[in-house]
Amino acid sequence: EAQVTQNPRYLITVTGKKLTVTCSQNMNHEYMSWYRQDPGLGLRQIYYSMNVEVTDKGDVPEGYKVSRKEKRNFPLILESPSPNQTSLYFCASSLTYRDRAVIHEQFFGPGTRLTVL
Amino acid sequence: RKEVEQDPGPFNVPEGATVAFNCTYSNSASQSFFWYRQDCRKEPKLLMSVYSSGNEDGRFTAQLNRASQYISLLIRDSKLSDSATYLCAAPRGDSWGKLQFGAGTQVVVTP
Numbered sequence: 402e403a404q405v406t407q408n409p410r411y412l413i414t415v416t417g418k419k420l421t422v423t424c425s426q427n428m429n430h431e432y433m434s435w436y437r438q439d440p441g442l443g444l445r446q447i448y449y450s451m452n453v454e455v456t457d458k459g460d461v462p463e464g465y466k467v468s469r470k471e472k473r474n475f476p477l478i479l480e481s482p483s484p485n486q487t488s489l490y491f492c493a494s495s496l497t498y499r500d501r502a503v504i505h506e507q508f509f510g511p512g513t514r515l516t517v518l
Numbered sequence: 519r520k521e522v523e524q525d526p527g528p529f530n531v532p533e534g535a536t537v538a539f540n541c542t543y544s545n546s547a548s549q550s551f552f553w554y555r556q557d558c559r560k561e562p563k564l565l566m567s568v569y570s571s572g573n574e575d576g577r578f579t580a581q582l583n584r585a586s587q588y589i590s591l592l593i594r595d596s597k598l599s600d601s602a603t604y605l606c607a608a609p610r611g612d613s614w615g616k617l618q619f620g621a622g623t624q625v626v627v628t629p
Contacts, residue, residue, distance in 0.1 A: 434617070443621035444562070444605065451615050459616055491561055506552055507607075507617070509561035 403428045405510035407492050413516045414482060422477045422513050424492030432495045433475040434459070434507070435467065437488040444491070450475055451497065482517040489514050521545060522608050524620035531596045531627050538592040539623045541606035551589045553580055554605040556622065562605055566591070596627045 405426045414420055426433065434449035436459075446459030450469040464486055466478040475494075479486060493507040521544045531537040543551070550569050554562035566573050568589055572581040579592045593600055603622040610616035 432615070434615075436619075438559070441621065444619035446616060446618075449615045449617075457615055460618075489559060506564040506567050509563070511561050512559070 403508070405492055405494055405508050407490075407510035407513050409513060410511060411514050413518065415518050416483055417481050420479050420482060420515075422479075422490060422492075422515070424475045424477065424510055425473050426475075426492075426494040426508070427473065428494060428496075428508065429472065430494035430496055430508075431472070432497050432507075433469065434493045435465070435475070435477050436491045436493065437461065437486075438491060438512075439488050447477070447490075482515075484517050487515060487517050520620075521610060521618040522606060522620040524604075524606060524623045526621060527624040527626075529623065529625045531593075531600075531625060533596055533598060533627055533629055535596050536592065536594050537596055537625060538590055539604070539625075540588045540590045541620050541623075542586075542588040543606075543608045543618075544587065545608060545610065545618075546584075546587060548608045550609065551580075551582060552607045553578075553589075553591050554607065554619075556603045556605055565604070593625070596625075598627050598629065601625060601627045 408423045431452045435447040436444045445461045448467040450456045490513045492510040495507040523542045553565040555565045556562045566580045568580045577594045581590045603624045605622045606620045
């Protein structure tokens, strides 16, 4: 089954304790992205990756790191989480056109609900 | 100004009626637009892509108005199961890799 998986689905942690949220897709998609969703603010892009070893900042990258060592995986790292990073996080992947000029429709993972105390 | 803006609603629609709502975008060079459906803070799921003037899929029709820079979504013969939040998305102006989502339009279909 074609899918995007995220782990963990739920996490409660404390300020400053490093954590990683994993994201994996089995559709051979080149493009992957992380979003956070907060009430009233909608989905905001954190980081995205157009291909292996290529990552770029989205709208709200502060406090986050990513890596893209393999095509299928795109982990999100919070080196020192803070309460304002409490949010619902979604990973997504999609194909791109051959010239990388247009992003296809994205497939989203089930989400990770993170609470930082 | 936000790059993608939506009326948050809610749009309360009687079952069987038609509802339409818009999404305005600021990047005039955008070539692709998307409507996603999201239920109760679950993952967004693609409803429809719009690459030219519009698209139609069953009861759902998306129209693109490039002159006024908005895309609309029309739902005909609304079902109770259409109750959801509808998100529109468009590429950012400074990078094709950056996707901007609207905050969503809530639709509530009532019996």
